[in-house]
Amino acid sequence: MTHDDIDQLQRIIARELEVQPGADIRDEIQRRQAFLIDQLHTTGQHCLVLGISGGVDSTSAGLLAQRAVEAARERLPEARFIAMRLPYGEQQDDDDARQALDAIQPDECLTVNIKPASDAMLEALEQAGLEFRDQAHRDFVMGNIKARQRMIAQYAVAGAQGGLVIGTDQAAEAVMGFYTKHGDGACDLVPLAGLTKGQVRDMAAQLGAPDTLVNKVPTADLESLRPQLSDEEALGVSYAAIDRFLTGESVAPEDAERIIATWRRTAHKRAMPRTP
Ligand SMILES: Nc1ncnc2c1ncn2[C@@H]1O[C@H](COP(=O)(O)OP(=O)(O)OC[C@H]2O[C@@H]([n+]3cccc(C(=O)O)c3)[C@H](O)[C@@H]2O)[C@@H](O)[C@H]1O
Ligand SMILES: Nc1ncnc2c1ncn2[C@@H]1O[C@H](COP(=O)(O)OP(=O)(O)OP(=O)(O)O)[C@@H](O)[C@H]1O
Numbered sequence: 517m518t519h520d521d522i523d524q525l526q527r528i529i530a531r532e533l534e535v536q537p538g539a540d541i542r543d544e545i546q547r548r549q550a551f552l553i554d555q556l557h558t559t560g561q562h563c564l565v566l567g568i569s570g571g572v573d574s575t576s577a578g579l580l581a582q583r584a585v586e587a588a589r590e591r592l593p594e595a596r597f598i599a600m601r602l603p604y605g606e607q608q609d610d611d612d613a614r615q616a617l618d619a620i621q622p623d624e625c626l627t628v629n630i631k632p633a634s635d636a637m638l639e640a641l642e643q644a645g646l647e648f649r650d651q652a653h654r655d656f657v658m659g660n661i662k663a664r665q666r667m668i669a670q671y672a673v674a675g676a677q678g679g680l681v682i683g684t685d686q687a688a689e690a691v692m693g694f695y696t697k698h699g700d701g702a703c704d705l706v707p708l709a710g711l712t713k714g715q716v717r718d719m720a721a722q723l724g725a726p727d728t729l730v731n732k733v734p735t736a737d738l739e740s741l742r743p744q745l746s747d748e749e750a751l752g753v754s755y756a757a758i759d760r761f762l763t764g765e766s767v768a769p770e771d772a773e774r775i776i777a778t779w780r781r782t783a784h785k786r787a788m789p790r791t792p
């Protein structure tokens with residue numbers, strides 16, 4: 517791939533994902549908060565629902581959601597934010613999730629352990645005869661089951677309470693398709709859309725998140741055999757490089773080629789299912 521090819525694709529991808537490199541983060545907070553308030557007013561739903569993991573994405577989105585419902589209550593008194601803790605058994609970074617909730621102060625917090633449901637699904641599949649290549653493959657597939665159990669829990673709460681499910685997808689995850697299709701990728705609203713990972717961190721800091729969470733190493737934490745595996749290790753490229761790619765800065769050619777190949781391979785995740 518030539519330098520010009522990479523340059524052109526950087527521009528195409530940034531436009532597709534609506535990246536805004538120079539955006540003022542305070543303006544972005546206002547704009548995204550106004551978006552959430554508007555959705556509450558126009559959809560007939562009155563709650564926002566979001567899983568809080570202790571990672572920076574859900575901390576940022578949770579802080580935004582709580583601010584939005586507080587402002588929405590002027591015209592919609594029943595507006596509220598329901599945060600959900602969704603551990604798979606014991607969560608190793610439990611303290612981070614608690615710190616996130618301390619900062620967010622959500623109207624309500626529900627804790628649902630997704631372990632029994634996730635384990636029961638894997639066991640039922642294996643009893644039906646499903647086999648895996650090896651233990652690592654089994655563990656990877658189970659990771660996606662966990663992400664989808666979290667989706668089920670959040671949609672059950674949304675269904676019961678008149679809620680809209682918030683997703684935490686942002687441009688750095690979107691370009692890499694780094695989420696579970698119909699798992700954490702399933703949601704009603706995407707308030708962090710278009711932000712680089714750095715902008716998500718800036719937003720969390722601006723909204724009052726503690727430094728430990730603002731600077732926390734991102735992890736999907738889905739694999740039991742590799743607990744707390746960092747996203748960067750899983751992706752094989754750093755968020756700094758992904759952010760530079762998205763903002764049109766120069767990136768090592770091998771990083772650019774990996775990002776472009778992953779963006780192409782995961783196009784199906786950013787589109788509606790194909791039809792005949
Ligand atoms: N070209 C194509 N057109 C249409 N569908 C296509 C396809 N290629 C694969 N597929 C289908 O897509 C499905 C696989 O997608 P999916 O189930 O998502 O699975 P997959 O992309 O294999 O795995 C999810 C990845 O996202 C990561 N993740 C998940 C959740 C959260 C986070 C996080 O950062 O917190 C990260 C996770 O660690 C893992 O690396 C399969 O059904 C496959 O056949
Ligand atoms: N243990 C958990 N409890 C509650 N929600 C979770 C948990 N793990 C994942 N989620 C949900 O899935 C989303 C996707 O996870 P992801 O790891 O991308 O985001 P994060 O943990 O908020 O931030 P980071 O990407 O920096 O780790 C989270 O934002 C959160 O809404």
Ligand SMILES: [Mg+2]
Nearest residue numbers: 569571735736
């Ligand atoms: Mg995480």
